[in-house]
Amino acid sequence: xxxxxxxxxxxxxxxxxxxxxxxxxxxxxxxxxxxxxxxxxxxxxxxxxxxxxxxxxxxxxxxxxxxxxxxxxxxxxxxxxxxxxxxxxxxxxxxxxxxxxxxxxxxxxxxxxxxxxxxxxxxxxxxxxxxxxxxxxxxxxxxxxxxxxxxxxxxxxxxxxxxxxxxxxxxxxxxxxxxxxxxxxxxxxxxxxxxxxxxxxxxxxxxxxxxxxxxxxxxxxxxxxxxxxxxxxxxxxxxxxxxxxxxxxxxxxxxxxxxxxxxxxxxxxxxxxxxxxxxxxxxxxxxxxxxxxxxxxxxxxxxxxxxxxxxxxxxxxxxxxxxxxxxxxxxxxxxxxxxxxxxxxxxxxxxxxxxxxxxxxxxxxxxxxxxxxxxxxxxxxxxxxxxxxxxxxxxxxxxxxxxxxxxxxxxxxxxxxxxxxxxxxxxxxxxxxxxxxxxxxxxxxxxxxxxxxxxxxxxxxxxxxxxxxxxxxxxxxxxxxxxxxxxxxxxxxxxxxxxxxxxxxxxxxxxxxxxxxxxxxxxxxxxxxxxxxxxxxxxxxxxxxxxxxxxxxxxxxxxxxxxxxxxxxxxxxxxxxxxxxxxxxxxxxxxxxxxxxxxxxxxxxxxxxxxxxxxxxxxxxxxxxxxxxxxxxxxxxxxxxxxxxxxxxxxxxxxxxxxxxxxxxxxxxxxxxxxxxxxxxxxxxxxxxxxxxxxxxxxxxxxxxxxxxxxxxxxxxxxxxxxxxxxxxxxxxxxxxxxxxxxxxxxxxxxxxxxxxxxxxxxxxxxxxxxxxxxxxxxxxxxxxxxxxxxxxxxxxxxxxxxxxxxxxxxxxxxxxxxxxxxxxxxxxxxxxxxxxxxxxxxxxxxxxxxxxxxxxxxxxxxxxxxxx
Numbered sequence: 001x002x003x004x005x006x007x008x009x010x011x012x013x014x015x016x017x018x019x020x021x022x023x024x025x026x027x028x029x030x031x032x033x034x035x036x037x038x039x040x041x042x043x044x045x046x047x048x049x050x051x052x053x054x055x056x057x058x059x060x061x062x063x064x065x066x067x068x069x070x071x072x073x074x075x076x077x078x079x080x081x082x083x084x085x086x087x088x089x090x091x092x093x094x095x096x097x098x099x100x101x102x103x104x105x106x107x108x109x110x111x112x113x114x115x116x117x118x119x120x121x122x123x124x125x126x127x128x129x130x131x132x133x134x135x136x137x138x139x140x141x142x143x144x145x146x147x148x149x150x151x152x153x154x155x156x157x158x159x160x161x162x163x164x165x166x167x168x169x170x171x172x173x174x175x176x177x178x179x180x181x182x183x184x185x186x187x188x189x190x191x192x193x194x195x196x197x198x199x200x201x202x203x204x205x206x207x208x209x210x211x212x213x214x215x216x217x218x219x220x221x222x223x224x225x226x227x228x229x230x231x232x233x234x235x236x237x238x239x240x241x242x243x244x245x246x247x248x249x250x251x252x253x254x255x256x257x258x259x260x261x262x263x264x265x266x267x268x269x270x271x272x273x274x275x276x277x278x279x280x281x282x283x284x285x286x287x288x289x290x291x292x293x294x295x296x297x298x299x300x301x302x303x304x305x306x307x308x309x310x311x312x313x314x315x316x317x318x319x320x321x322x323x324x325x326x327x328x329x330x331x332x333x334x335x336x337x338x339x340x341x342x343x344x345x346x347x348x349x350x351x352x353x354x355x356x357x358x359x360x361x362x363x364x365x366x367x368x369x370x371x372x373x374x375x376x377x378x379x380x381x382x383x384x385x386x387x388x389x390x391x392x393x394x395x396x397x398x399x400x401x402x403x404x405x406x407x408x409x410x411x412x413x414x415x416x417x418x419x420x421x422x423x424x425x426x427x428x429x430x431x432x433x434x435x436x437x438x439x440x441x442x443x444x445x446x447x448x449x450x451x452x453x454x455x456x457x458x459x460x461x462x463x464x465x466x467x468x469x470x471x472x473x474x475x476x477x478x479x480x481x482x483x484x485x486x487x488x489x490x491x492x493x494x495x496x497x498x499x500x501x502x503x504x505x506x507x508x509x510x511x512x513x514x515x516x517x518x519x520x521x522x523x524x525x526x527x528x529x530x531x532x533x534x535x536x537x538x539x540x541x542x543x544x545x546x547x548x549x550x551x552x553x554x555x556x557x558x559x560x561x562x563x564x565x566x567x568x569x570x571x572x573x574x575x576x577x578x579x580x581x582x583x584x585x586x587x588x589x590x591x592x593x594x595x596x597x598x599x600x601x602x603x604x605x606x607x608x609x610x611x612x613x614x615x616x617x618x619x620x621x622x623x624x625x626x627x628x629x630x631x632x633x634x635x636x637x638x639x640x641x642x643x644x645x646x647x648x649x650x651x652x653x654x655x656x657x658x659x660x661x662x663x664x665x666x667x668x669x670x671x672x673x674x675x676x677x678x679x680x681x682x683x684x685x686x687x688x689x690x691x692x693x694x695x696x697x698x699x700x701x702x703x704x705x706x707x708x709x710x711x712x713x714x715x716x717x718x719x720x721x722x723x724x725x726x727x728x729x730x731x732x733x734x735x736x737x738x739x740x741x742x743x744x745x746x747x748x749x750x751x752x753x754x755x756x757x758x759x760x761x762x763x764x765x766x767x768x769x770x771x772x773x774x775x776x777x778x779x780x781x782x783x784x785x786x787x788x789x790x791x792x793x794x795x796x797x798x799x800x801x802x803x804x805x806x807x808x809x810x811x812x813x814x815x816x817x818x819x820x821x822x823x824x825x826x827x828x829x830x831x832x833x834x835x836x837x838x839x840x841x842x843x844x845x846x847x848x849x850x851x852x853x854x855x856x857x858x859x860x861x862x863x864x865x866x867x868x869x
Contacts, residue, residue, distance in 0.1 A: 062279075067206045089195060091242065206617035293341070294340040298345060300343070360677055371479040372607075374568060374618035440462040552591065687730055699715050
C-alpha cells in the first residue's frame with residue numbers, strides 16, 4: 001500500500017512538473033547548425049541600366065538560420081541627399097513562392113511574397129529613407145513614367161497612393177498598413193533597405209537568411225510535397241539595384257531627395273535579380289517515440305551537436321541536447337550521474353567549493369572551438385578625415401586588435417558613457433568623479449587608437465548601445481571564465497583592475513576594483529574566480545531630455561542576451577537592445593527599443609562563440625596572446641592553442657599556457673563527460689557510439705548534416721584517439737551500474753574511462769589510433785577522417801540529404817504560442833497520469849517546424865523502480 005501511494009504521488013508530481021518544464025522549455029533550446037560555404041556560390045548579371053553589374057551570393061544550398069555574403073561589382077558609386085541615400089544603392093530581401101514567370105532568363109518570385117517594408121514607423125530623424133524607398137508604398141499609374149510608380153496597385157487615378165500587398169504562406173494577404181503588418185517588423189525583418197556601392201563600383205553586405213523558425217510567414221525549409229516528392233521549401237534572395245537614371249533614361253534632376261521609390265513597385269521590380277535558396281529541412285528526422293539519450297552542457301558544443309544529431313538520428317540513434325552553462329551542468333552530473341552525458345571544458349570538481357564525485361568519470365574530447373569578441377562596425381568618417389578614408393565610408397571594418405586591458409575596460413563599465421549621463425557637460429554625479437576624464441567609449445580610447453589607428457578618423461555615437469560595453473550573455477559559463485582568465489593573465493590589465501590608471505590616465509570603475517580600499521562595496525572584485533559578467537555598478541538615472549518618469553539602471557543600459565548565439569544574432573542585426581526611447585502613450589508608459597542601428601554607422605561588439613560568429617558573418621577581433629602576438633580564431637590558431645592543453649584527467653587550454661606565437665588565447669577544448677557507474681550498459685554503448693561518431697565523421701568540416709560546422713577546428717589525431725579510447729572504456733566498463741547490480745547507484749570503481757587528453761605540450765599529431773571494440777560501431781579515428789559515414793554501411797549521411805535545421809534559440813518568446821498550446825494539451829493529459837496511468841519517459845514535445853525538445857527526461861534508476869506496477 002505504501003509503495004502504491006509513493007508511486008501515485010510520483011506520477012502526479014511528474015504531471016505537474018511537466019507543465020512547469022514546458023513553461024520554460026524555450027530557455028534550453030539548442031543553437032541551429034552552422035554551415036560552411038559548400039561551393040554553392042551563385043553569380044547573376046543585372047539587366048537594363050544595371051547590365052554591367054554582377055551580383056554574387058556566397059552560399060545557396062544547405063542553408064539554415066545564418067548569414068550569407070552578397071557582393072557586387074560594376075555599379076556606380078552611391079550618392080546621398082543629405083543623410084538619405086539618393087542614387088546607386090542596393091536593396092536585398094528574402095521571398096517565398098514559385099517562379100512568377102515574368103523573367104524567363106532569371107526566374108524569381110512574386111513581389112507580393114517578399115519580406116520587405118518594415119522600416120521604422122517613428123523616430124525617423126536619422127533614418128536614411130524617405131518612407132517610399134524603404135516601404136511597400138507606391139503611386140499608381142497605368143502607364144508609369146517614373147520609378148516607384150506602379151501599374152497595378154493603388155487607386156484608379158494617376159499618382160494616387162497605394163501599397164503592394166504582402167502575402168504570407170498562409171495566404172492571409174495584408175493589403176493596407178503593410179508597414180505595421182502582423183508578420184514582421186523593424187526588429188525582426190532581415191531586409192537590407194540600403195547597401196552602399198563604393199567608389200570602385202563594388203559593394204558587400206552580410207544578409208541574414210531566415211528559416212521558417214524565424215520567419216514562419218515565409219516557410220523556408222518546411223517540408224512540402226510536390227508531385228509525390230517531399231523536400232524542404234526553397235525560397236529566394238532578391239536584389240533590387242537602384243540607379244541614377246529615371247525611366248526615360250535621363251539622370252534624376254532633383255538631387256535633394258531619394259527618387260527611386262519602393263523596390264517592390266512594378267517599375268523597380270523589373271530590374272530585380274533573384275537567386276534561389278535551398279534550405280536544410282526545418283524539423284527533425286527523429287521519431288517522436290524513439291528512445292532518447294540525454295546530453296547537456298556547453299554552448300560551445302551546440303552547433304556541432306545539433307549537426308551530428310541529424311546523421312545519428314537517421315542511423316537509429318537519438319540524442320537529445322539541452323544547452324546549459326558548464327558550471328551548472330557539472331554540478332548536475334556530479335550530483336546525479338544518471339542524467340547522462342555532459343559537455344564541459346573542465347573536470348568535475350574544478351569549480352570553487354566543489355569536489356569531484358566518487359567513482360569513475362569518463363572524459364572524451366569532442367570539439368575544438370573558442371570564445372571570441374565579434375563585432376559589426378561600419379566606417380563613418382569624421383569631417384576632417386582624409387580622402388582615402390572617405391572613400392571607405394559605410395563599409396565594414398574587417399579587423400580590430402584588442403588587449404586584455406581593453407577587454408577589462410569594457411567589461412567593467414569604465415568608459416565615461418557606460419554609466420550613461422553620470423557625467424554631463426564635464427560635471428560628474430556624486431561618486432563618479434573617476435569617470436570624468438575617461439574616454440567616452442572604446443573608439444576614442446587612446447590605447448585602442450594606438451592599436452587601431454584608423455579609428456582616429458572615424459566618428460562613433462558613443463552610447464550604451466555602441467562602444468561602451470560588450471553585449472554579453474546571462475549566467476555562468478566556462479567562456480566567461482576563460483575571458484576573465486585571459487584578462488588576469490596580463491600585468492597591465494591586473495594593474496588597471498587594482499586601480500592603477502593606464503598610460504593615458506583612464507581609471508577603473510571602482511565597483512569592479514580588485515583593491516578593497518577603492519571598491520565602494522568594501523569587498524574586492526575577484527576576476528580570477530568569476531565565470532559570469534556581473535553588472536556591479538548601482539548607477540540609475542532618468543536620462544535628460546527623455547521625458548521619462550522612470551529611472552534606468554545599468555541592466556537597462558546594458559541588457560543581457562540569452563546566450564552567445566543570441567549575442568551573435570543581435571550583433572549581426574546591430575541591435576544592442578537598449579530601450580532608449582520613452583513612450584508616454586504606452587499602457588503603462590515605458591521605455592521602448594528604437595530597433596537596429598542606422599545603416600552606414602553601425603557599431604556593436606559582443607562576446608560569442610566562434611561557430612555563432614561564423615554563422616552570422618561577424619568579424620572577430622584579434623586578441624593579444626601570452627607571446628604578445630595578436631591572433632584571431634582561425635583553425636590553425638585553435639589547433640596551436642590545443643597543443644598547450646594540460647592537466648590530469650582532463651587537459652584544459654588556459655590563456656597563460658597557450659604560449660605559442662600563433663595560439664589563440666581563448667581556444668577551448670570541449671569534452672563529453674559520463675559517469676559510467678551511474679548509467680546502464682545500454683546507455684554506455686549509446687554514448688560510446690556518439691563519441692566514435694564525434695571523433696570520426698563528426699570532424700569532417702562541411703555544411704551537410706552530420707559534418708563539423710564552420711567555427712570549429714577538426715580535432716588533431718591524438719585527441720581523436722583519446723575519444724576512441726574513452727568510447728572503448730565505456731563499452732568495457734566492469735564496475736557496478738544500475739542495470740548490472742539491481743539498481744544500486746554506487747560506483748565501486750572499475751575501469752578508468754577517462755580519455756585523458758594531452759598533457760603538457762605533447763605533439764597532438766602523435767599517438768595511436770583508437771580502435772572499435774567488437775560490440776561498438778566501426779569508425780575509429782585515423783590521421784584523416786573518412787569522407788564517408790563509418791557505420792551502417794556508410795549510408796548514415798546519405799540517408800539524411802534533406803538535413804536538419806533545429807530551431808533558433810535567440811528569442812525564447814517565439815515559442816510563446818506553441819508552448820501555450822502544449823500546456824493545455826499536457827494539462828489535459830495529466831489527468832489519467834494522476835489516476836494511475838503509465839507515463840512514458842522521456843517526454844518530448846514538438847516545436848514549430850517539426851523539431852522536438854525533451855521536457856521531462858528519463859528518471860534515475862531509483863525513481864524508476866518506484867514507478868513499476
